[in-house]
Amino acid sequence: MLNYSIYPGELIFEDYDTFEAEYEEIELNDEVRLLVERINNNQLKISQIISSNPNYYLLQEFQPGTILNTTLNLNQNH
Amino acid sequence: MxxxxxxxxxxxxxxxxxxxxxxxxxxxxxxxxxxxxxxxxxxxxxxxxxxLKSDIHIIPIIGQIEGHLVLPQKNKTTKYEHVIPQLVAVEENPEIKGLLLVLNTVGGDIEAGLAIAEMISSMNKPTVSIVLGGGHSIGVPITVSTNYSFIVPTASMTIHPIRLTGMVIGVPQTYEYLDKMQDRIIKFVSLHSRIPEGKFRELMFRTGELVRDIGTVLIGKEAVDVGLLDEVGGLNEALAKLRFLIRQRGEVFV
Structure with a gap:
């Protein structure tokens, strides 16, 4: 990979080997799925929107980094 | 609505x-x-x-431009997989008349940066960019990809050669490859701004300006003087220009 940045690579990729994120995919409806990162049992952080409808990407509710509070424990579903 | x-x-x-x-x-x-x-x-x-509805949309390009690798959490990133569909939505949505791009970036993935820049340059709706703080490295092609570009007087842009991270094989082909990658950036920038290809290359490889590297730092007006950006100005000027471009576009199509 080619990085073109004024920050040195060792600074950007520091902790890269130990950094691990676990993602889950949740389906909202026929058109949109969200890739989320679990913070704890009740909170999910949106990482990516997966949809072919471009309008979803402009919705404030779906911006990456948004934290979703769940009232359901998703672990029970798995 | x-x-x-x-x-x-x-x-x-x-x-x-x-x-x-x-x-x-x-x-x-x-x-x-x-x-x-x-x-x-x-x-x-x-x-x-x-x-609250607005007929112009703003996309901030901040921190690292994140590409094919997910960066460690301490990095602030702009994700290309999110920005690119946003650009499509802005172009398609009839209620949005123009796009303001705000840059404060240290650079990032070449492919992701060039992808965003190409998308913006091929948009039909009026686009204006404004550089605050810094628009370095791959931030340069993204800034010039808009119809009109502003830089605030204190912002800086660093132009430097591409570096390779990780294992580098010391053969002439490595340098040829780097040269090819640099050409992609140089060609895009010279095509979308007033700066000639040779001048941009000279800025990229200039010695004696940066402490630990070769290249050039352009601050505020200097970026305009070399022909890279269009004007020195802040939010007021950028919004006024965007409104002007929207009106102009409206007159052409109506």
Missing amino acids: YDHEQTIRDGFQKNFIGQFSAQGTQPDNPQSQDNSLQTLKELGQTATTSS
């Missing part, structure tokens, strides 16, 4: 709000008095921010 967007919001609420609720944002549903009450309690106002 734009019908399609309302449909999406309704679907979102039906399918999602029952189970989850977004933190910091309130669902924009006039039927739900509870939400309005909550907004009133928390923010001291009855209208939620999502009901």
